[in-house]
Amino acid sequence: MADQSTHTKAAADGAGYWTANIRIIVISLIIWALVSFGFGILLRPMISGISVGGTDLGFWFAQQGSILVFLALIFFYAWRMNKLDREYGVEED
Amino acid sequence: MDQFTINLLFVGASFALYIGIAIWARAGSTSEFYAAGRGVHPVTNGMATAADWMSAASFIGMAGLIAFTGYDNSTFLMGWTGGYVLLALLLAPYLRKFGKFTVSEFIGDRFYSPTARIVAVICLIVASTTYVIGQMTGVGVAFGRFLEISNTSGLLIGACVVFAYAVFGGMKGVTYTQVAQYVVLIMAYTIPAVFISLQLTGNPIPALGLFGETAAAGGEGSVYLLQKLDQVVTELGFASYTEAHKDNLNMVLFTLSLMIGTAGLPHVIMRFFTVPKVSDARWSAGWALVFIALLYLTAPAVGAMARLNITNLMWPNGTANEAVSVEAIQNDSEYNWMLTWQKTGLLDWEDKNGDGKIQYYNDKSDAMAEKAAANGWEGNELTKFNRDILVLANPEIASLPSWVIGLVAAGGLAAALSTAAGLLLAISSAVSHDLLKGQLTPNMSEKSELLSARIAMAVAIGVATILGLNPPGFAAQTVALAFGLAAASIFPALMMGIFSKRVNNVGAVSGMLAGLGFTLVYIFLHKGWLFIAGTNSFPDTVDGSLLGIQSTAIGAVGALINFAVAYIVSMSTADTPQDIKDLVESVRVPAGAGGAVDH
Numbered sequence: 203m204a205d206q207s208t209h210t211k212a213a214a215d216g217a218g219y220w221t222a223n224i225r226i227i228v229i230s231l232i233i234w235a236l237v238s239f240g241f242g243i244l245l246r247p248m249i250s251g252i253s254v255g256g257t258d259l260g261f262w263f264a265q266q267g268s269i270l271v272f273l274a275l276i277f278f279y280a281w282r283m284n285k286l287d288r289e290y291g292v293e294e295d
Numbered sequence: 296m297d298q299f300t301i302n303l304l305f306v307g308a309s310f311a312l313y314i315g316i317a318i319w320a321r322a323g324s325t326s327e328f329y330a331a332g333r334g335v336h337p338v339t340n341g342m343a344t345a346a347d348w349m350s351a352a353s354f355i356g357m358a359g360l361i362a363f364t365g366y367d368n369s370t371f372l373m374g375w376t377g378g379y380v381l382l383a384l385l386l387a388p389y390l391r392k393f394g395k396f397t398v399s400e401f402i403g404d405r406f407y408s409p410t411a412r413i414v415a416v417i418c419l420i421v422a423s424t425t426y427v428i429g430q431m432t433g434v435g436v437a438f439g440r441f442l443e444i445s446n447t448s449g450l451l452i453g454a455c456v457v458f459a460y461a462v463f464g465g466m467k468g469v470t471y472t473q474v475a476q477y478v479v480l481i482m483a484y485t486i487p488a489v490f491i492s493l494q495l496t497g498n499p500i501p502a503l504g505l506f507g508e509t510a511a512a513g514g515e516g517s518v519y520l521l522q523k524l525d526q527v528v529t530e531l532g533f534a535s536y537t538e539a540h541k542d543n544l545n546m547v548l549f550t551l552s553l554m555i556g557t558a559g560l561p562h563v564i565m566r567f568f569t570v571p572k573v574s575d576a577r578w579s580a581g582w583a584l585v586f587i588a589l590l591y592l593t594a595p596a597v598g599a600m601a602r603l604n605i606t607n608l609m610w611p612n613g614t615a616n617e618a619v620s621v622e623a624i625q626n627d628s629e630y631n632w633m634l635t636w637q638k639t640g641l642l643d644w645e646d647k648n649g650d651g652k653i654q655y656y657n658d659k660s661d662a663m664a665e666k667a668a669a670n671g672w673e674g675n676e677l678t679k680f681n682r683d684i685l686v687l688a689n690p691e692i693a694s695l696p697s698w699v700i701g702l703v704a705a706g707g708l709a710a711a712l713s714t715a716a717g718l719l720l721a722i723s724s725a726v727s728h729d730l731l732k733g734q735l736t737p738n739m740s741e742k743s744e745l746l747s748a749r750i751a752m753a754v755a756i757g758v759a760t761i762l763g764l765n766p767p768g769f770a771a772q773t774v775a776l777a778f779g780l781a782a783a784s785i786f787p788a789l790m791m792g793i794f795s796k797r798v799n800n801v802g803a804v805s806g807m808l809a810g811l812g813f814t815l816v817y818i819f820l821h822k823g824w825l826f827i828a829g830t831n832s833f834p835d836t837v838d839g840s841l842l843g844i845q846s847t848a849i850g851a852v853g854a855l856i857n858f859a860v861a862y863i864v865s866m867s868t869a870d871t872p873q874d875i876k877d878l879v880e881s882v883r884v885p886a887g888a889g890g891a892v893d894h
Contacts, residue, residue: 220883227384234380238373243546246539255506256519257537264369265595266502269376269588276383276584280577283388287574292884294572 219290226282230275238268298635298697302441305701306708309479313460313472313712337575341582343470344566346477348583349590350426350714351433354480355707356771359685361598362605365524365536367546369595371771374550374778376584376591378557381786383580386558387567389793389882391576396568398561398785399729405792407875408800409734414807416725418784419561421811422777423718423725424755426560428826429773430715431457431756431763436683436770437707439639446639447764453711454760461716461756462749470569473717476709481589483706487690487699488593491600494693496520501596509603524599527606530614532660536599545837545848549775552850556778559786562714562721573885601689608692609655609677618652618676632691641681642688648673682769719752726751767826772847776818779850783810787857793883796876798865806861814853821846 241249246260254262287293353375361368393401399419403412431450434457439449485501492504508517525535534540557563566583567576608629609619624630624644636642644653648671655677656663667673687707690699727748732739739747766773784807791798791806798806821840823830833841844852881887 223883230380230384234377238377238550239547242369242373243539243550244543256508256521257506261366261369261521261537262506264366265372265505266592268373269591272376272380273581273584273588275380276577276581279384280574280581283577284574287885292886294574294885294887 219286219292222286222290223283226279226286230279233271234275237263237271242268296697298700299441299443301697301701302704305698305705306441309705309709312475312479313709316472316475319471337570337578338582339470339474340566340570340575340579341584342477342586343473344563344579344583345586346473346480346709346713347566347717348563348587348714349477349480349710350774351430351437351707351711352771352774353587353590353594354484354710355433355436355686356429356683356769356774358594358597358601358689359682360769360771361595362602362685363680363682364534364540365599365602366539367541370546370550371553371775372591372595374553375557376587377550378554379580379584379587381554381558382563382567383577385790386564386786386793387576387580388573388885390564390789391567391570392573392882392885394568396565397724397729398564398789399725400733402788402792402803403729403733405875405878406788406798406800406803407872408804411788411800411804411807412729413734414804415785415788416729418780418807418811419725420722420755421815422556422559422781422784423561423722424758425780426774426777427715427718427722427755427759428762428766429770429777430711430718431759432766432773433683433707433770434711434715435763436639436641436681437687437704437711439641440636440684440687441704441708443635443638446641449639450760450763454756454763457712457715457719458753458756460712461719461752473713476713477586479702480706480709480713481586483702483704483709484590484597484686485593487693487695487703488597488600490695490699491604491689491693492596495600495603501600502592505596505599520599520603524603527603527610527614531606531610531655532657532663532666536602542837544843545845548844548851549848552779552782552848552854553775555782555786555854556780556850559781559784559789560778561725561781561785562717564789565721565724597686597689601685601692604692606655609653618654620652621646622651624653629694632688635691636684636688639684641679641684643679644677647676653677682771715756719755722755723748723751762826765826765828767822768847775847776822779814779818779847779853780811782850783814783853783857787854787861791858791861793879796871796879798861799868799871801868802861802863802865805864806857809860810853810857813856814850817841817849817853818846 241260242264246258246264249260250258252259284293357371360371390401395401395404399412399415402415403409431454434453435446435450437449438453439446442449442452488501489499492498492501495509496504496507498504498507505520507520509520509523511518511523521537525537529535567579570576570579610616611619624633633642633644646653650671653676654672656667656672656675658667658675687703690703727744731747732744767776787810788803788807791803819825820832821835833839835846837843837845840846
């Protein structure tokens, strides 16, 4: 399939690819936790000053806002990873 | 045409459609039976995943639970959507790259151990069967209402229909049938919500109407819907709708259980085996959530608006004046729904103080005791209101046209049937493909593999029906238990299999057993052994529970135990062999995914 030198290069790139992937995952999951467990539950009292349609921002995050952020996160990840695949040349044929 | 005939027409027409599609796309080989030949587009797959995913719990159960508690049950909304983030980021692309048919195949290969595969199959069967019990609860409610028979008879008829339906085709039949089911169920959910939102707030989008304004009491000026709701429910002694009443620990753990469970449920993960490419698996999770979000953004509006409508019907002149009279309930057309639902045994009222009125209030509230004594009330007279009837009764409560009621009937059944079929498929493939073909009788023919798959389905639905007659909770609560079990057993093993090269066969097996065992025992201690009422050792409340954590929220703790045990055991036993490290490397990069690996 590939000769020895490209094989070693692929392995080194593979490590870089995986590190980059982990970094994107960690950042995404921090946002994931912040909007749901954070704004929706634990930090709700902190942002209760901001009112939304008869209630507070935390209520909105718990019932709708977090879902919208989840959607954005998944599409961002799919887009970013497909780009990363090409940068490292590990995309499918 | 009366309502009964209209319901039958809608339900009958939608069934004819699904069965027609199932016959048209009937599964041939085993490869097609399990994974539809891997030819499914991400958007199509997303829609089918959404139908598969949104079960009786989401469609029938969830809004009812939100309606009667408000903010506290936002956990269902966040938990059942947030899991898709975990699925998309941590599992789906890698499992697709791995390129086999079932979840337990991955666990068996990655942990190079037939034992690991069998343990995974057991975890999967326990979680899926619990899930089917929740579905059967919903099926019973839906069939009971639309055939105007008791809940129990509805459940038995429903079980026969689900079985006949699931046996028909494999995943390919199921994939395209589920696209049709998604369309039916989302229309059935949103159309009445749009009508009700227009009635109450003038906004055609229910998700926005929830935060919109409605007419103030007395008809002068307007007030925010949520403020009005908070006011009327607190006037009746109930807890306010928008404030938090549950402790943070239980809310966080419950949400986390649902999220991790979502990413650990085999029938959802299996969906990601059916897309053509790894990059498609990433998009598929996003598309699934788009279609799920359409319902989940509407659900809190459905709950809040139904609660307001019910309160208004019970107190037609405002909470400060006379309650609705027994005579009005018997004769006025807007109270017809109460009479029809009474037949199912899931709704009831009783004029305890004989004043000819039905007072609906919270008789557990100290503040109301004084008011009740002054007015001669002798307890809440709306004696029974099963949470699972709310969504199905909703269009009737809002006096919507009868075709909308028929549509909701078809939608509720679509939701319950599609998920029950998906779960039965996961159970049957676990038994026939992983257990029998994979381990016990490797030489069995394709024909007997398909036969054993169908026998497994029949057994699973039989067990679920028997347990569904006395369910451990409302539909959505029972389903939440299934998520806890999946969270504690399957998800950690899958995640460690991808993200760690060090976790070995012994570690994974002990982790799964510890997670599942702990969670199952904790649930049984609070819900009764095998969910048989009265055999529980602790009351199922936050204060009475063993660790101050409700049984529905314990899955998150079980998952932590699974991770910890697997890690500690792995570190103190032999390292994983080189070929497994290579396998993990190859799963991590998309290149070379290729087509299906047939057996």
